Amino acid sequence: MIALETQGLKRRFGAFVVTNDVSLRVERGARHALIGPNGAGKTTLINLLTGVLKPSAGCILLEGEDITALPAHRRVKKGITRTFQINQLFGEYTPLETLALAIGERDGIGGNLVRDLGSFDDVVDEAAELLSRFGLGSVMGQRTATLAYGKQRLLEIALAFASKPRVLLLDEPAAGVPEDERHEVLKIVSDLPGDVTVLLIEHDMDLVFSFATCITVLVAGAIFAEGPATEVANDARVKAVYLGESA
Amino acid sequence: MLTILFDGIAYGMLLFILACGLTITLGLMNFINLAHGAFAMTGGYVTVVMMNRYGLSFYWCLPAAFFVSAALGAILERTLYRRLYQASHLDQVLFSVGLVFMAVAAADYVMGGQQQLIQLPPELSGRTEIIGIGIGRYRLFTIVVCAFLAMGLQLILSKTRFGSRLRAAVDDRRVAMGLGINVPVVFALTFAFGSGLAGLGGAMGAEILGLDPNFPLKFMIYFLIVVAVGGTSTVSGPFLAAILLGIADVAGKYYVPAIGPFVIYGLMILMLIVRPNGLFARGGAR
C-alpha cells in the first residue's frame, strides 16, 4: 500500500523551478530516504508535502486521498507531520506544555476554552511519558528557550512524535546533534512502530544507509534516481553526481 | 465638475508629496512610522511662523520648511528611529504614536490650538478662467510644483547612484554593506529627505488642508492609504493612489458629504482584503 504519493508536483519561485515534476511513491511503513546535493529542493519538497508551501502544479495523495488543497493543520489531522531542519519551537513554553499542546490538538481538545489544561490528566501523563522517552524528563519544566541545543533538537523530534503521525517527515533530524546523542535520535526513530512511514532527509550517508531501505535521489528539483538502498548505493550515475562529490 | 476634478488632483498631488517619504520608510525599510504627519506639521508651522511673525515671502518659506523638517528628521533618525529598525512592529507603533502625541501637545503649547491661516501672495490667490473652467491659482501652482517634484523623485530613484544605493540597501542590507555602501548614512539621508518632502507638503498644504495641532492624527490614515494602495515598488504607484484618493475625497465631500469618508475607508479595507500581502510585497517577488 502506498502511504504517500505525489503526481507531477511542481513549484516555481518566479522564474526558478525548484521542484520539477516530482512523482514520488512512498510505501506504507517504509524507511525512505531523500538525498541530494545542497539546493536540490529537498526541503522545498517537504514544505510542499506538509502544506507550508502550495505547489504550482501537481497533487499530493496521502493514503490515496488528495490532500493538495488542505492547509497544514488539516494535513496533520490526516496523519502527516514533520520536523524542521532548523528548530521551530515555542521558546516561552516548557517542553511539557509544548507536548501537551500537540497531544491535546491530536485528541481534539485544543479548542476547549472552558477547562483547565491541568484537568486533562491523560494528556499531561502522555506528554511526560514521551519526554522521558526522549531523555527530556529532567528539563520538562524549564523554558524551552533556555535549553541546550541538543535538548531542543530532541524536543523538536518529540513534538512531531506527539502528533502520532502515520507519515513522518524528518528534515535532517541529526543536524547539530552531538555525536553521542545522534544514535539515540536514530534509535528512537527506528523504534517507531512498523506501520509508521518515515521519509528522511539527511546528508550523513552512513546514517542514511544504516537507516533507509529505499532511497530517492533529488537533483535540481527532479528525481534523479530511485530504488532500494543497496541498488542506489551502487548506481554509477548516483555515485558520479552525488556520492562522489560529497565523499 | 471639472473644478472638482482639478481640486481633487491638486489635493492628491499634495497627499503624494506628503506621503512619499512614508512610502520609503514604511514600504521599503519596513518601519511602521505613524509619526510621519508630525514632520509635515513642522513644515506647516515653519511657514506660518516665517510668514506671519517675520513677514517673509511665501516662496522663501517653502525651501525653509523642507530643510527644517529634513533636519528634524535626520536628528530623530540618528538618535531614535535608528534603534528601532529591528524592533517589533508593536514597538514601532508605540514609539511613533508616542512621538505623535508629543508633537501634538508641543504644537499646541507653542502655537496654540487654533487653525493657522496664511496670507498667500496676491498672484497665487483667486481664480483664473481657463477654457471656461474656474481654476484656483494656488491649486494650479500646487499641481505644477508637485508634478515637478514627482518627476524629480522618479529620476533620483531610478537614475542616480543614490537611488541605486538605496534600492540595494533596502533589498539586502548585508550585501549592500559588503559592496561598500554605507547603509546607515543612506537610510538617514533617505529618512531626512522623506521628512523634508513631508514638511514641504505641510507648508504647501497649510492653505488647502488646514493646519492645527491635530494635523498628524487627522491625516495619518490618508498617508497610510496612499502607501497601502499604491504599493512601494514604484514612484508611480503611490502617485496614482494619492491622486485617486484626492479626487475621491474631494468629490465625496462635495457630492455625498454624508458618506464620503466611508467610501474611502471602505475602499481601503476592500483593497486590503483583496490583496493583503500583495500591496506591501516588494515588486511582487513573493
Add this chain to the structure above:
Amino acid sequence: MSVVADGSRALAPMPDDAARSQIRRRSRIRLYELVIWFLAVAAIIVLPSKMLILTEIAILALFAVSLDLVLGFAGIVSLGHTAFFGLGAYVAGLFARHYFAEPVAGLILAGAASGLLGFATSFLVLRGSDLTRLMTTLGIALMLGELANQMGWLTGGADGLSGFSLDPILGLFEFDLWGRNGYIYCLAVLFTSTMIARRIAYSPFGLSLKAIKTNPMRAAMVGVPARRRIIIVYTVAAVMAGFSGALLTQTTSFVSPDVLAFHRSADVLLVLVIGGTGYLYGGILGAIGFTLLRDWLSVVTPQYWMFWIGLLLIILVLVGRDRLAGWMQYLPGRLAQSRSSRS
C-alpha cells in the same frame, strides 16, 4: 468532556505526579491576584470619595484585559480596538434611552452587538502582515466614528447622546450620587470578565493561542487551526470591549463620538504596555498606573498631559517594554513563590 482511555495507545502512560503538578501550577491563583481583588473591594469602604476615578479605572481595565486577549495572547496588533468599545457604548446608550433602562440587560445586549462586530471583522485580521492588520482595525474604528458623527438622528452626532438615566441595577441597586453602586457594578463585571479570560488563558485553547503567536508555522504543524482560534478569541475580546463601553455609558449617562476616537485605541495599547502583555493582570495594573498618571499630569499640566504620555511611550519602547513591565511580574511572582514554599 471526559476522555476515555484510548485503547490504541501503545503504552499506557504512567501517572506522572511531577508533570501533573507542574501543569496544574500554571493556573494556580497567585497571591498578587488576591491582593488586587482584595484592594479593589476594600476601596469601596476605604476610599468612598474616590469612587468615580475607581470606576474609570475598572472600565479601562476591562477594556485593556480584552485587548490583552487579542494582543498578548493571539499576537494581533490592533489600532482600532475602540471600535468594539464605542459600539458597546452606543448600543447601551440607545437601548437605555429608547427601550429599557435596566443596566444588566443593556450590558448583555452591548456585549452581543460588539461580539457580532468582532466576529464579522475577525475575518479581516486573519491574513496579512502586522501593517495590514493595523490599517484594517484602524479603518474600521474610523468608519464607525464617522458613522456616529453622521447619523445625528440616531446618535446625537458630535454633541453625543444624553438625556437618559438608568434604572437600578437588576431593579435593586440605584446608581447613587457618589458612584458607589456604579463602582461595585463595574468591579463585578470586571471580575467576572477577568475570570472568564483567565479560564480561557489556562485552557488548551489559551495554550494554542500563544503558540500561534510565537510560531504560527509550527503551530500549524502540530494541528492548531489558527484561523478558527483567532476568530473565536477576537470575538470574545470584542464582547468584553463592548461590556466596558457599555459600563462607561451607564455610569456617566452619556455617549459621544469620543468613544470611537483614535486616542482611545492608542491609550488602551499604552495601558497594556505599561502593565505588561500576556498575563491579563497587566491590563488591570496598567489601568491603575495610567489613570493615576493621567490624573496627576492633568493637574500639573492640564492642557499638555498628552506630551508626557507620549514621552512615556517612547521611553517604554527605548528602554524595553519587557524590562520595564517585568517588575510587575517579578514582585508578585516572588510573593507567590514564598507562599508556595511555606505551604
